[in-house]
Amino acid sequence: MSQFSxxxxxxxxxxxxxxxxxxxxEECAHRTSLVxxxxxxxMRHVGRNDTVxxxxxxxxxxxxxxxxxxxxxxxxDACIDLTIDESMLEELTPKEQxxxxxxxSFRRQRRRIDPRAQALVALLRHGLSRNVAExxxxxxxxxxxxxxxxxxxxxxAAGASAGRQKLVDRAKLVxxxxxxxxxxxxxxxxxxxxxxxxxxQVFQQVEATPLYRYQLRLRLAxxxxxxxxxxDLTALGLDLGFSSHSHFSASFKQSFGQTPxxxxxxxxxxxx
Numbered sequence: 518m519s520q521f522s523x524x525x526x527x528x529x530x531x532x533x534x535x536x537x538x539x540x541x542x543e544e545c546a547h548r549t550s551l552v553x554x555x556x557x558x559x560m561r562h563v564g565r566n567d568t569v570x571x572x573x574x575x576x577x578x579x580x581x582x583x584x585x586x587x588x589x590x591x592x593x594d595a596c597i598d599l600t601i602d603e604s605m606l607e608e609l610t611p612k613e614q615x616x617x618x619x620x621x622s623f624r625r626q627r628r629r630i631d632p633r634a635q636a637l638v639a640l641l642r643h644g645l646s647r648n649v650a651e652x653x654x655x656x657x658x659x660x661x662x663x664x665x666x667x668x669x670x671x672x673x674a675a676g677a678s679a680g681r682q683k684l685v686d687r688a689k690l691v692x693x694x695x696x697x698x699x700x701x702x703x704x705x706x707x708x709x710x711x712x713x714x715x716x717x718q719v720f721q722q723v724e725a726t727p728l729y730r731y732q733l734r735l736r737l738a739x740x741x742x743x744x745x746x747x748x749d750l751t752a753l754g755l756d757l758g759f760s761s762h763s764h765f766s767a768s769f770k771q772s773f774g775q776t777p778x779x780x781x782x783x784x785x786x787x788x789x
Contacts, residue, residue: 537595554574573630580620601663603620637661639744684716688709
């Protein structure tokens, strides 16, 4: 039985945004959309292609495309599902990223997004779920998010053999299984069954970012999700595996341009 739930956040002539939670198996995309995981992790299976979906990625769901969802790590997941008018999506999408001919669809299954795109996802979700974002603001933020997600300088399409991609996916699942754990390189390499040197080389090649930075990005994305639940930001940082509040705050600001407290205030997440 399907356990796929959605909650509408915004619906206008131009943009539809939903909050989605998967716990299902067989599904079919009824429209082309961009899906941004922000909590948990899942695997999407399209034919023989498997994709790890976590907060460093945007996934592309093409209309009419059948797929399966599985959860190698317990807890399910939560995502933002963003659909915009097809003509506008075509205008925003570089030609090399789209399939030829109608209906519009994407060539690839996913792209890696940058920290500013993750911050836009959090601003949209927090603002709409708390009814503090105006419709005009939300529409503009949504278009900015799509543009940034498809930009060559702000996103990255993985390119590697199937074997190397599966190796990297296993490493991602290891990291996602315990975000707060201070993993050593030897521990991760042992979990995926390769040498530490080979793991670092392959991960850098596939994701165009070092393994340690990828882990940091996962932690910071989780912080964006949880800022509304914490008044004590030192506790949040420690719960996510940072060594101190200053380490957490400096890493957050370097990625998102604001400290956790500043982002909390700008998104109106602080309790009155």
